[in-house]
Amino acid sequence: MKFADLGLSPELLKSVEKAGYTEPTPIQEQAIPPVLMMKDIIGIAQTGTGKTASFVLPMIDIMAAGRRRALMPRSLILEPTRELAAQVAENFEKYGENHDLKMALLIGGVQMGDQIKALNEGVDVLIATPGRLMDLFERGKILLNGCELLVIDEADRMLDMGFIPDIEFICSKLPEQRQTMLFSATMPPPIEKLSKQFMSNPKRIETTRAATTNKDITAFRVNVGQRQKRETLEWLLENDHVETAIVFANRKTTVRELNKSLQRRGFKSGEIHGDIDQNQRNAELQRFKDGEINILVASDVAARGLDIKGVSHVFNFDTPWHPDDYVHRIGRTGRAGAKGRAFTFVAPEDAEAIDNVEKLTENKIKVFGKDDVRVELKDPSKGDEQKPKPKRERQSREEDEEKPARKPRKRRDESEERPKRSTGRKPPREDRDDAVPAGEWNGPQPGFLGVSATK
Incomplete structure (x- = not known):
């Protein structure tokens, strides 16, 4: 199946194609058509499956028609962290370049001034973390009774971070007649309860068993x-x-x-x-x-x-x-x-x-x-060669050049004293090596596998 088969507008398909995508992922294939049909959905999908685009793309087409009003966002996306909110905003900018949509990002850690200014001018899409949204709502800087569409993303993470009471409060201030989407990697009982309380006959989409890990x-x-x-x-x-x-x-x-x-x-x-x-x-x-x-x-x-x-x-x-x-x-x-x-x-x-x-x-x-192990391994019994020091990204050439320069410093009268000091340091190192149990990987020295690494 191609993106063109999902019912998205030609303008949106151009943006998708420009971003380098031609075929939708399973969650996108199953979620986008019902979202365009204004149905509530519950999407259960592991991370990295293209979940964000499954609600961003249809929202762009849905929000393309309508009028903005000051302080009253037309749609709301709730994210648990600032980073997630910022990434969703990037998705809207990338895919919505051919649409006249105004977006605002409400997150903590930045000044409120520009956020309040954007709300006063009217926004089609509001992307927010619960904490900053609650703060602005309590200050009377935002009204939620004009919101037609709600997305609760990473719901299980919201639960972990203690945001469920805030989400319940926010949902209570939204119009009853709205479209709601909930996405989560897992569906613990409190999230099931939340969906039953605030969603209307949602379509359940599960592209993978909860808590499974990616086969790749x-x-x-x-x-x-x-x-x-x-x-x-x-x-x-x-x-x-x-x-x-x-x-x-x-x-x-x-x-x-x-x-x-x-x-x-x-x-x-x-x-x-x-x-x-x-x-x-x-x-x-x-x-x-x-x-x-x-x-x-x-x-x-x-x-x-x-x-x-x-x-x-x-x-x-x-x-x-x-x-x-x-x-x-x-x-x-x-x-x-x-x-x-x-x-x-x-x-x-x-x-x-x-x-x-x-x-x-x-x-x-x-x-x-x-x-x-991805490096060549050799048996240390074949020789007592010193393990080569692995190269690092920023290792300076000066370090390599300094080592031979130190040799002339050794005087003959000191040569008898220096071995005494070095031998005093060796036992702790040997003790550490001896303390590493035999078997599978047990430490950084290649000896943990009974072999040494060479580049």
């Missing part, structure tokens, strides 16, 4: 001690053919510390989390999209909905506390038919968390082992 993603678990995580991550970043990667951590402090550590080690990395203001977030995301950095360290604020092409790897530096977050995190790779690899670091204390993930996905995550 090869997922691994890496059994590793808490203290070996950073070294393990660095080894994988250098040896697993990583083009671009998103590294997720459970805490904002871990995100900051890990990003600094990667930068010190010469990696081109950036960070995004809840303590960074919106302008900085946008700038960091743009640097990642433009290729200035190829590693983005993130908290779960960025886990849902970020649509960045070409992410080859996802690393769960921490096993996610909530199993649903696992699905959404690894969904940043393997998008739009591309292949991706996802690694989850599992420390001994993460046993229950990874067990919950496997129960939810109904799938055992493969332990990363010898056969999965």
Whole structure:
């Protein structure tokens, strides 16, 4: 089936074709016709399936007819995070270029002045996070009784973030006669209740079983001690053919510390989390999209909905506390038919968390082992050769040139003392190596597999 078969206008089809798309994804194929027929729908689809376009495209055609009024948006899209709201806005700008539609973006972290000005001029499409929308509503800066169409996106994430009471309040202020669309990766009981309360005979569209993972993603678990995580991550970043990667951590402090550590080690990395203001977030995301950095360290604020092409790897530096977050995190790779690899670091204390993930996905995550390594491996028993230091993106030539320059500094009278100092340092290193258990992947040194890596 082609987009032309879905009933979209010629102007909209031109925009879709310009964006490089010809065939709709399953969720788009099933959702767009009933939306154009003004039916309520519930869309259950995993991330990366083209869900956003399944409501953006028909909304553009629906909103093409009608008159704007000050303070009274004609349609409303609710998103759980600023990043998701901004990406939906980008979709409207891209696909709506041939339509005379006015859009406003209401998100926190930016000044209200321009947002209020846009509302006063009248908007066809309002994209908002619940917090900023409630703030403006309570200030009397927005009226919701002229809204003809409502989209609640990432409903299960809204539930996780505690937004359901706000959504219930917002829905109570909307006209009863309206079209409502709800999209979610999973359908827990509170979301089912919400749909029954505020939707009218919705058509249910489920393109994949809830909580399943994308078939284009090869997922691994890496059994590793808490203290070996950073070294393990660095080894994988250098040896697993990583083009671009998103590294997720459970805490904002871990995100900051890990990003600094990667930068010190010469990696081109950036960070995004809840303590960074919106302008900085946008700038960091743009640097990642433009290729200035190829590693983005993130908290779960960025886990849902970020649509960045070409992410080859996802690393769960921490096993996610909530199993649903696992699905959404690894969904940043393997998008739009591309292949991706996802690694989850599992420390001994993460046993229950990874067990919950496997129960939810109904799938055992493969332990990363010898056969999965992407570099040439050799048996260390053949020689006591020193492991070559992997090259990093920003490793300076000066470092390589400094090493031979140090040799002349050694004096003969010092040569007897220097070995004493170096031998005093070796036992801790040997202790660490001995502490690594045998078996599958257990640390950054290629010795974790009983072999060493060569480029």
